[in-house]
Amino acid sequence: MVVGEFTTELDVLVIGAGPGGYVAAIRAAQLGKKVAIVDKSEVGGVCLNRGCIPSKSLISAAHRFEQAKDGHEIGINVGDVSVDMKKVQEWKQSVVSKLTGGVRSLLKGNGVEIIEGEALFVNENEVRVFHGYDVNRYHFNHCIIATGSRPIEIPALPFSDRILSSTEALTLDHIPNKLLVVGGGYIGIELGTVFAKLGAQVTVLEGSDGILPGFEKNMVQLVKKKLKKLGVEIHTNALASSSEVTDNCVKVTAKIGDKEEAFEADYCLVTVGRRPNTDELGLEAISMKMTDRGLIEIDKQCKTNVPNVYAIGDIVAGPALAHKASYEGKVAAEVIAGMPSEIDYLAIPAVVFSDPEMASVGLTEDQAKAEGYNVKTGRFSFGANGRALSVNETDGFVKVVADEADGRVLGVQIVGPEASDLIAEAGLAIEMGATLEDIALTIHAHPTLAEVTMEAVEAALGHGVHSLSK
Numbered sequence: 001m002v003v004g005e006f007t008t009e010l011d012v013l014v015i016g017a018g019p020g021g022y023v024a025a026i027r028a029a030q031l032g033k034k035v036a037i038v039d040k041s042e043v044g045g046v047c048l049n050r051g052c053i054p055s056k057s058l059i060s061a062a063h064r065f066e067q068a069k070d071g072h073e074i075g076i077n078v079g080d081v082s083v084d085m086k087k088v089q090e091w092k093q094s095v096v097s098k099l100t101g102g103v104r105s106l107l108k109g110n111g112v113e114i115i116e117g118e119a120l121f122v123n124e125n126e127v128r129v130f131h132g133y134d135v136n137r138y139h140f141n142h143c144i145i146a147t148g149s150r151p152i153e154i155p156a157l158p159f160s161d162r163i164l165s166s167t168e169a170l171t172l173d174h175i176p177n178k179l180l181v182v183g184g185g186y187i188g189i190e191l192g193t194v195f196a197k198l199g200a201q202v203t204v205l206e207g208s209d210g211i212l213p214g215f216e217k218n219m220v221q222l223v224k225k226k227l228k229k230l231g232v233e234i235h236t237n238a239l240a241s242s243s244e245v246t247d248n249c250v251k252v253t254a255k256i257g258d259k260e261e262a263f264e265a266d267y268c269l270v271t272v273g274r275r276p277n278t279d280e281l282g283l284e285a286i287s288m289k290m291t292d293r294g295l296i297e298i299d300k301q302c303k304t305n306v307p308n309v310y311a312i313g314d315i316v317a318g319p320a321l322a323h324k325a326s327y328e329g330k331v332a333a334e335v336i337a338g339m340p341s342e343i344d345y346l347a348i349p350a351v352v353f354s355d356p357e358m359a360s361v362g363l364t365e366d367q368a369k370a371e372g373y374n375v376k377t378g379r380f381s382f383g384a385n386g387r388a389l390s391v392n393e394t395d396g397f398v399k400v401v402a403d404e405a406d407g408r409v410l411g412v413q414i415v416g417p418e419a420s421d422l423i424a425e426a427g428l429a430i431e432m433g434a435t436l437e438d439i440a441l442t443i444h445a446h447p448t449l450a451e452v453t454m455e456a457v458e459a460a461l462g463h464g465v466h467s468l469s470k
């Protein structure tokens, strides 16, 4: 094909088929637009292929393995339990394939053209898409950029066969004897926990003074307790300063406080953050306004400074989360279709699939106070909940933060079993402007973990039935 031979005319071109891009494309198509979506890699983006879904599949496999081993605690004795990591990986891949196949069908079913290749801006209404030796041009009225992010590499620890990013760690088909994790954020802790449960000796080096930033200390404390039980060693204020890779191991030196310490492991997993994929899109050609960190600046309607170009997901400010990307994708598509949509981050949940799980939505107590609220709080433990006891997972609590003046729920934090699902009720409550009474008067099924939220709310109201008032 001759370069630039064809130009396809489109209403909307979406660049990047992750949870931001593919949702935006489907929504725009639902609203009557002629849409195409381009991706240089697999449909589903990081989330489906190298992020949320593969990591949660491995977390689930490791959890089941642990439960099988520890079944004797509840009177279930099994013989030798072992893990076939190759089979685990095959199963994980089958989950990924099912989901990416589903996304392809949804795109096609909504009439969205899927284009394989790498997009590069030519001007404000046109991109070139490179695929092998082919180059095609697409002319659009509107464009939504959703190109996501990639792992940050530390110069002292260049990625290699032994120094892995989360992408490679998720595909390991054997269990390392020793794993060194550099970075104690949620990705490092989730994957570190997986391999610790599967039998690896895991060490975490975290540069700041604590792991899992953004969550309250007493929540993180419970995760640390479990990590300790799994034999995970955590070093804080630990900065990896150099590395050496040999045929069968990696040696990392770190400054811990004012001392230097050496660590040796089969693999080193580096999870120190992600960088936005905005540097290879030709954005200079359209004078896109960016932050120092390479994020694209947008307004509440996902509009950039280039009038017909929108940006969503990991390449814009805010937490790098799949549900945030999808939410912004819907807003961008609706704005393009002329609807009065705009972003409202009031109730965006954050979840860590650690053990126990942690989830938070809305304001924490400290944040609410900092915003000038007089707050009342209520807290209830899973240890006093029938369902938690009957599933033998009793560590954790629900904490509710409300406005003292009118009882409106401002935030909820949960650490404990199924926190990732339980947080949905809290998100809905905050989104709807519900008060403590609204939740207390909602009949919660018994015996369920969700009753812990109701009990925390009753405690905030000062009439907890299953707890004694303060």
Ligand SMILES: Cc1cc2nc3c(=O)[nH]c(=O)nc-3n(C[C@H](O)[C@H](O)[C@H](O)COP(=O)(O)OP(=O)(O)OC[C@H]3O[C@@H](n4cnc5c(N)ncnc54)[C@H](O)[C@@H]3O)c2cc1C
Pocket: 015, 016, 017, 018, 019, 020, 021, 038, 039, 040, 041, 042, 043, 044, 045, 046, 047, 048, 050, 051, 052, 053, 055, 117, 118, 119, 120, 146, 147, 148, 149, 166, 187, 277, 280, 281, 312, 313, 314, 315, 320, 321, 322, 323, 324, 325, 353
């Ligand atoms: C290990 C791990 C676990 C995670 N777990 C969770 C979780 O539990 N919950 C959660 O909410 N989030 C999680 N995340 C984060 C989540 O994956 C991201 O926030 C989400 O995928 C961002 O979506 P996106 O649409 O912005 O971009 P992405 O999913 O990154 O997709 C961007 C797409 O754009 C394509 N692309 C890039 N440049 C170009 C170009 N020039 N031309 C064409 N295509 C291009 C890429 O190939 C990619 O497919 C996790 C991430 C990781 C790494």
